[in-house]
Amino acid sequence: MTATTGVPPLRSEPTARTHEVTNQPPPLVGHDVADDAVLLEGVRREGAEWCLDDLHRIGRRAGSEEVQRWADEANRHEPELRTHDRYGNRVDEIDFHPAYHSLMREAIAEGLGGTPWADPRPGAHVARAAGFMVWSTAEAGHGCPVSMTYAVVPALRAAPALAERYEPLLTSRVYDPGLRAPEGKRGLLAGMGMTEKQGGTDVRTNTTTAVEAADGSWRLRGHKWFTSAPMNDLFLVLAQAPGGLSCFLVPRVLPDGGRNTFRIQRLKDKLGNRSNASGEPEFDDTVGWLVGAEGQGVRTIIDMVTMTRLDCVLGSASGTRAALAQAAHHIRHRSVLGARLVDQPLMRNVIADLGIESEAATTLALRIAGAADRAQRGDAGERAFLRLATAVGKYWVCKRQPAAVAEALECLGGNGYDEASGMPRLYREAPLNGIWEGSGNVNALDVLRALAREPESLEAFRAEVEAAGGGDARLDAAWRELRGDLVLTEDAQLRSRRLVERLALVLQGSLLVRHAPHAVADAFCASRLAGDRGLAFGTLPSGTDFAGVIERLPGAAG
Numbered sequence: 001m002t003a004t005t006g007v008p009p010l011r012s013e014p015t016a017r018t019h020e021v022t023n024q025p026p027p028l029v030g031h032d033v034a035d036d037a038v039l040l041e042g043v044r045r046e047g048a049e050w051c052l053d054d055l056h057r058i059g060r061r062a063g064s065e066e067v068q069r070w071a072d073e074a075n076r077h078e079p080e081l082r083t084h085d086r087y088g089n090r091v092d093e094i095d096f097h098p099a100y101h102s103l104m105r106e107a108i109a110e111g112l113g114g115t116p117w118a119d120p121r122p123g124a125h126v127a128r129a130a131g132f133m134v135w136s137t138a139e140a141g142h143g144c145p146v147s148m149t150y151a152v153v154p155a156l157r158a159a160p161a162l163a164e165r166y167e168p169l170l171t172s173r174v175y176d177p178g179l180r181a182p183e184g185k186r187g188l189l190a191g192m193g194m195t196e197k198q199g200g201t202d203v204r205t206n207t208t209t210a211v212e213a214a215d216g217s218w219r220l221r222g223h224k225w226f227t228s229a230p231m232n233d234l235f236l237v238l239a240q241a242p243g244g245l246s247c248f249l250v251p252r253v254l255p256d257g258g259r260n261t262f263r264i265q266r267l268k269d270k271l272g273n274r275s276n277a278s279g280e281p282e283f284d285d286t287v288g289w290l291v292g293a294e295g296q297g298v299r300t301i302i303d304m305v306t307m308t309r310l311d312c313v314l315g316s317a318s319g320t321r322a323a324l325a326q327a328a329h330h331i332r333h334r335s336v337l338g339a340r341l342v343d344q345p346l347m348r349n350v351i352a353d354l355g356i357e358s359e360a361a362t363t364l365a366l367r368i369a370g371a372a373d374r375a376q377r378g379d380a381g382e383r384a385f386l387r388l389a390t391a392v393g394k395y396w397v398c399k400r401q402p403a404a405v406a407e408a409l410e411c412l413g414g415n416g417y418d419e420a421s422g423m424p425r426l427y428r429e430a431p432l433n434g435i436w437e438g439s440g441n442v443n444a445l446d447v448l449r450a451l452a453r454e455p456e457s458l459e460a461f462r463a464e465v466e467a468a469g470g471g472d473a474r475l476d477a478a479w480r481e482l483r484g485d486l487v488l489t490e491d492a493q494l495r496s497r498r499l500v501e502r503l504a505l506v507l508q509g510s511l512l513v514r515h516a517p518h519a520v521a522d523a524f525c526a527s528r529l530a531g532d533r534g535l536a537f538g539t540l541p542s543g544t545d546f547a548g549v550i551e552r553l554p555g556a557a558g
């Protein structure tokens with residue numbers, strides 16, 4: 001007892017070891033993210049085997065402790081907008097944590113921006129797609145400016161003089177941040193400004209106006225609602241010209257070094273994507289140059305949107321794979337009731353089901369990337385396939401990511417709900433690609449447009465699916481049933497989501513039947529194309545070859 005309180009004193013030494021850590025998985029660091037059979041097989045199949053050494057280098061960096069620390073820091077220390085300097089001058093600068101710049105520097109150096117457009121090798125766009133997927137597993141937010149820089153090039157080519165001027169800098173491997181005259185920099189980043197607060201996706205209701213000046217440039221006035229990466233150098237912007245909605249190239253700094261009017265009114269406070277800045281720029285006598293024909297703004301900018309939609313598919317496949325890798329790593333090292341989780345029947349069902357979902361997404365994403373590569377090289381059939389497959393893939397792969405990531409998070413139990421695990425960041429990021437570049441409804445309606453107006457795209461899609469004809473009776477039956485529903489009726493819009501879902505599933509099924517091991521294709525067809533469909537993850541039927549599926553999961557075998 002102490003003399004003053006009568007309370008026994010605390011012991012100076014513990015009587016037992018209360019903080020010995022057991023039955024916890026080691027950190028998933030120091031590994032090669034690209035050491036993934038599903039990814040590597042897809043890269044070879046789509047014609048980019050020559051990139052594998054580079055891909056493994058990117059994978060080792062993505063899995064390193066340093067890059068994972070950058071990812072955490074870039075999201076904990078979010079970008080900050082400085083509208084004015086200390087003297088009251090308008091500056092519209094965005095400050096980023098050094099970790100963000102480190103992530104960007106490596107992404108651009110690895111050719112994940114516009115570089116493939118300057119690479120004549122077949123498979124260059126596939127190599128870039130695979131690198132983008134691998135690198136995005138570390139941190140997805142900075143992928144937005146990287147993606148838009150990649151996507152802007154084909155649209156900018158509608159203005160040959162502008163493309164000649166800026167394309168070499170957009171395809172550069174040098175990350176050169178900061179506001180300076182574009183042609184005085186070693187590399188440029190691009191963005192786009194389409195939506196406005198009164199219309200959102202309905203860009204034809206845009207109120208931003210453009211008037212031609214005497215020198216051949218245009219002057220824009222208006223306000224954009226959701227412009228991602230407003231710190232970039234150049235933007236494709238939609239505005240109403242006398243001839244109708246048109247596309248313009250708007251730089252933040254003019255060729256003479258003067259500042260263009262590009263007032264960033266505020267940054268968006270987003271659910272996820274915290275490392276990346278998204279804001280509302282205001283134009284007031286802002287200088288721009290016409291890209292494409294006057295009145296053809298949507299047709300011009302759609303080339304950029306198509307490529308960013310491809311990156312949405314790649315990003316969602318990557319995010320799903322990243323969550324799966326964390327879940328698989330956890331259950332290989334965690335024991336419950338005397339056995340590792342990976343050996344427990346119900347957990348095997350869950351992780352195998354997630355593995356099937358991820359493999360189908362990754363395989364489809366790389367197939368679309370292969371189509372984009374071959375279409376860019378003049379393959380008309382691949383271009384037709386790309387038209388429909390991109391919209392179908394954008395709808396379904398992005399729609400499935402949130403559910404898959406949530407299930408993977410649950411595999412970690414309470415540990416997965418802890419920010420230190422990295423899973424909450426993956427979960428917050430998961431809905432993003434389903435919204436950006438057109439929500440699920442927008443892409444479903446885009447599929448209807450392709451079916452109605454571009455019969456060659458359906459024919460290319462049919463040929464792709466039927467390439468697996470006879471490989472699985474359940475796939476064949478699902479395709480026969482679906483073909484009967486492809487004649488559009490008055491209620492087509494009402495039921496379009498179900499139609500697009502079925503298109504996605506038969507396409508994924510065809511790819512897996514042709515290219516995946518039997519265990520994967522069989523489980524996919526049994527669970528997605530026949531019997532009970534649309535159930536929770538972990539409801540694969542008895543008789544599934546769980547071992548054959550689980551051995552395909554990312555990470556070391558266990």
